[in-house]
Amino acid sequence: MSLLELKNVSYTYSSGTPFEITAIEDINLTIEKGSFVGIIGHTGSGKSTLIQHFNALLKPTTGQVLLNGKDINQSKQSAHEARFKVGLCFQYPEYQLFETTVYRDIAFGPTNMGLSEDEIKERVREAAELVGLTDELLKKSPFELSGGEKRRAAIAGIIAMRPEVLVLDEPTAGLDPSGRKKILGMISEFRKSTNSTVIIVSHSMEDVASLAEKIIVMNKGRIYKYADVHEIFTKSEELAALGLEVPPVTSIFLKLKEKGLDVNTDIYTKEQAEKELLRYLKREGIAW
Amino acid sequence: MVRDITIGQYFPGNSVLHNADPRLKLVLSFVAIIFIFVCNNFYSLALVALFSVVAVLSSKISLKIILKGLRPMLILLIFTSALQLFYNKQGEVLFTSRYLTITTGGIYTTIFMVIRIICLVLVSSLLTYTTSPTQLTDGIERLLSPLKVFGLKNGVHTLAMMMTIALRFIPTLIDEIDKITSAQKARGANLETGGIVKRAKALLPIFIPLLVNSFRHAFELSLAMSARCYNGGEGRTRMKQLKLQTRDYILMFSMLIFVGGVIALNIIFESVI
Ligand SMILES: Nc1ncnc2c1ncn2[C@@H]1O[C@H](COP(=O)(O)OP(=O)(O)OP(=O)(O)O)[C@@H](O)[C@H]1O
Ligand SMILES: [Mg+2]
Numbered sequence: 001m002s003l004l005e006l007k008n009v010s011y012t013y014s015s016g017t018p019f020e021i022t023a024i025e026d027i028n029l030t031i032e033k034g035s036f037v038g039i040i041g042h043t044g045s046g047k048s049t050l051i052q053h054f055n056a057l058l059k060p061t062t063g064q065v066l067l068n069g070k071d072i073n074q075s076k077q078s079a080h081e082a083r084f085k086v087g088l089c090f091q092y093p094e095y096q097l098f099e100t101t102v103y104r105d106i107a108f109g110p111t112n113m114g115l116s117e118d119e120i121k122e123r124v125r126e127a128a129e130l131v132g133l134t135d136e137l138l139k140k141s142p143f144e145l146s147g148g149e150k151r152r153a154a155i156a157g158i159i160a161m162r163p164e165v166l167v168l169d170e171p172t173a174g175l176d177p178s179g180r181k182k183i184l185g186m187i188s189e190f191r192k193s194t195n196s197t198v199i200i201v202s203h204s205m206e207d208v209a210s211l212a213e214k215i216i217v218m219n220k221g222r223i224y225k226y227a228d229v230h231e232i233f234t235k236s237e238e239l240a241a242l243g244l245e246v247p248p249v250t251s252i253f254l255k256l257k258e259k260g261l262d263v264n265t266d267i268y269t270k271e272q273a274e275k276e277l278l279r280y281l282k283r284e285g286i287a288w
Numbered sequence: 289m290v291r292d293i294t295i296g297q298y299f300p301g302n303s304v305l306h307n308a309d310p311r312l313k314l315v316l317s318f319v320a321i322i323f324i325f326v327c328n329n330f331y332s333l334a335l336v337a338l339f340s341v342v343a344v345l346s347s348k349i350s351l352k353i354i355l356k357g358l359r360p361m362l363i364l365l366i367f368t369s370a371l372q373l374f375y376n377k378q379g380e381v382l383f384t385s386r387y388l389t390i391t392t393g394g395i396y397t398t399i400f401m402v403i404r405i406i407c408l409v410l411v412s413s414l415l416t417y418t419t420s421p422t423q424l425t426d427g428i429e430r431l432l433s434p435l436k437v438f439g440l441k442n443g444v445h446t447l448a449m450m451m452t453i454a455l456r457f458i459p460t461l462i463d464e465i466d467k468i469t470s471a472q473k474a475r476g477a478n479l480e481t482g483g484i485v486k487r488a489k490a491l492l493p494i495f496i497p498l499l500v501n502s503f504r505h506a507f508e509l510s511l512a513m514s515a516r517c518y519n520g521g522e523g524r525t526r527m528k529q530l531k532l533q534t535r536d537y538i539l540m541f542s543m544l545i546f547v548g549g550v551i552a553l554n555i556i557f558e559s560v561i
Contacts, residue, residue, distance in 0.1 A: 057470055080476065088474040095464075096471040098496035108493065112476030143500060157475060 003197055004031040004054060004086070004165060009063035011049055023049040024221045027063070031165070031197060038208035038229070039201045041218030042243045047201045048091070050218065051167050054199070055086035084113050087163030091170045093154030097142035102133065102153050105142050109161040127160035130193070131186050148179035152186065159190060165197040166190065172207060184211065205247040209233060209268040217242065233268040249273045297459050298420050303348040305418040309536045310427030316543050317415045323550050324407045329560050332553035333403055339546050340407040347418050357413045358406065365402055372398045396560050416455060425452040429521070430530060445521025457505065461498065468497050 006029040012022045024046040031037055039047050052058040053065050056072045056079035065072050072082040087109075090096070099105035106127055110120045128138055131152040137145065142153055151171070158166065171187065172180040184207060191198050202208050208215060208229075215232045217224040219242050225232065232239070236246040236254060245251065246268070253265045253273070263280050267273050300306075305313070320339070327333050344354055378393030416424070429448040436444060472493045473479070479490050 052470065055474060057473055076480075080478070083474055083476050090467065090471045090474065093471065095501055096468055096493075096497050098493045098500075108472075108477075109475040112478065161475070 002030045003033040003068060005029070005066040005069075006053065006060075007064045007066070009053060009060040009065060011053065011058055012061045013049075015061055022221060024053075027223055029216070029223060029226065031199065034195055034197055036191060036197075036211060036213045037199045037216060038212030038214070039199065039216045039218060040203070040205065040208055040244060041216075041224075045218040046221040047218050048169055049221075051088060051169060051199065051201060054082075054165065054167055055088045056082045057088065084109070084161050085163055086165045086167060087158040087161050088167045089155055089158045089169065089171065091173055093157075094147065094150035097150060097154060097157075100141060101138065102140055102142050102145065103128075103138040105153060106138075106157045106160050109157055113161060123160045123162065124156075127156040130159060130190055131156045132182065148175055148182065151175065151179070151183065155183070155186070162194070163196065165199065167199045167201075169201045170203065171200065172202065172204060180207075187211065205233075205245055205268075206249075209247040209250075210270070217244070229268065230266070234266050236265075297416065299349055299353060299417050300420070301348055301418065303346060303418065304535065304539070305343070305347040305414065307535065308418075308539055309530055309532055310419050310423040311430050311530060312532065312536050312539060313415055313419055314424075314427045314431060316539065317411055319543060319547065320411045321408060323547055324404050324411065326554065327550050328554055329557040331557050332550045333400060335546070335549050335553060336407055337403055340410045343414055344410055347414055349414075349417050353417070354410070354413075357417075358409055361405060361409055365405060368405075369398045369402055372401060393561075400561055421452045421456045424455070425449055426526070426528075426530060428452075442520050442522060445524075449521075453509070457502075460505065461502065464498060464501055465494065468494050 006027050009027040009029075010022060010025045012020050014020050027050065039050070041047050049058065053060055056065070059073050059079075067082055067085060070078065072078050097105050099108065103124055106124045107120050110123050115123070124138075128135075133149065133153060133156060137149065137153075142150060145153060155168070155171065166187075168187070171183050175183065187198060187200065188211065190196065198211075200208070200211065212229055214227065215229055216226045217232060217239070224242060225238075233246050233250055236250065239246055246254070249270060249272075250265065250268050253263055253267045253276070256263050257265050261280070264276050267276050320343075324336050327336050373390060373394045374388050376394035376397050377389065377391055379391045379396065381389055381391050382395070383390040419427070425448045428451060429445055432444045432448065469479070477490060477493055479487070479494075482490065
């Protein structure tokens with residue numbers, strides 16, 4: 001069932017002035033309930049602009065955004081409600097923490113929803129547990145946390161609203177490998193435990209390939225392609241033409257093929273790579 | 289949107305104004321601003337407007353950027369012109385009805401004010417548009433250096449440095465306000481409704497991160513500066529020594545013509561305001 005639907009959406013910054021710039025143009029898009037969608041695209045291709053339409057932070061210059069079949073820009077009320085149904089986490093969310101304690105910061109969203117004390121408490125605990133923040137950390141000031149912890153606290157602030165759709169803009173940008181792994185693990189965990197829809201914008205093809213089921217490729221403000229991961233990453237030339245790369249493992253297999261090894265290049269996760277390598281070695285009689 | 293404010297930004301380029309000596313630019317902008325207010329009839333006003341247009345053109349900065357810088361003034365312009373137009377009762381009455389009277393005085397002052405404000409913004413923003421922060425500090429510091437004899441040895445340098453840093457961070461902070469506001473709105477922050485107290489409170493989630501981020505920027509900057517052995521103006525030498533060149537003298541001469549022109553036109557024609 002379609003959860004989020006964009007119909008002919010265009011958005012122009014500074015509209016009606018000589019400095020207007022059309023960031024996205026004629027976007028038609030349907031996000032299925034429960035799916036995991038990755039958004040990739042060159043810098044300035046309009047990814048961040050696009051996702052800000054999902055929760056009515058930006059109102060389309062033309063076109064419509066439907067959430068569960070209803071136009072979210074119909075009234076102030078509907079836009080406000082969309083913010084809670086579609087949890088949007090911006091890039092570098094750690095710079096938006098402001099409360100006296102981590103607990104209170106995570107509670108900011110639920111409080112704005114007008115929930116009861118008990119309900120807020122439960123949601124904060126649940127979100128904190130999911131992102132791996134201990135009770136001790138919850139009592140601290142958010143400014144005392146490490147970079148990775150701050151990031152997780154900020155994401156918990158969105159998760160605590162229990163959104164139907166979780167949208168993340170480059171959640172792993174600027175983190176070390178272990179911090180990155182934690183965030184990615186957390187996102188999968190969130191999806192598994194809540195069956196929510198997740199949309200993630202990322203520059204890391206590796207992350208997108210390992211997590212997402214479908215991928216939106218943005219190019220110059222338009223959707224270049226919206227298809228299964230498999231279909232996207234098997235067309236490395238097409239991606240290269242857009243200034244994008246295939247995941248590192250895929251490029252390894254492409255190189256192997258180039259060298260004359262008869263391997264399958266239709267590989268984009270480490271697990272597939274392992275399998276394919278073993279299969280190859282076995283067939284060649286090198287390993288068994 | 290707050291993002292549309294471009295005053296204080298620097299747009300690198302290669303033009304007469306970009307290459308001119310920053311000290312000269314500072315002084316000339318100051319003189320130009322004075323003469324924007326000195327003109328008192330339509331002929332000298334026209335010269336001021338012409339001067340501003342020529343200045344803008346010679347900076348080779350795209351018209352888009354210039355207009356963008358003017359845009360925040362629009363509301364101020366409309367508001368003050370409306371006030372002048374409807375409440376200034378000097379001069380002949382051109383139109384009158386029960387509610388409003390329009391007089392020649394009102395129209396004249398409105399025209400003067402609009403052109404003056406526009407020229408003022410143009411000239412002052414051209415200074416920062418065409419001068420990099422480093423050059424600007426350099427210029428300010430050199431111009432103020434006579435103050436050193438009054439025991440303000442390091443003070444002049446510090447002041448100039450502080451001004452430059454402040455200018456430099458205006459666009460950064462504006463960008464940040466934009467981002468933080470969106471992020472808090474995404475968590476359901478309500479900034480638009482409620483009484484004045486409620487609204488002021490609603491700004492906290494924006495101001496606190498902004499403040500924290502400003503401190504972060506300040507610490508990072510001071511660290512970067514000390515990493516490059518910055519320790520104030522004492523004994524600091526420069527890679528680029530400022531020296532007036534032929535093109536600077538030409539610029540000075542053109543300015544002299546402008547100033548002379550405004551004075552002459554003011555004397556020849558009658559003042560209208
Ligand atoms: N607030 C704004 N005002 C004016 N123009 C903007 C604004 N935000 C973005 N743009 C412009 O809109 C276009 C799309 O920007 P957007 O931020 O959506 O790109 P992006 O795909 O997220 O890029 P990145 O990968 O660098 O994050 C760019 O050309 C950008 O300059
Ligand atoms: Mg972006």
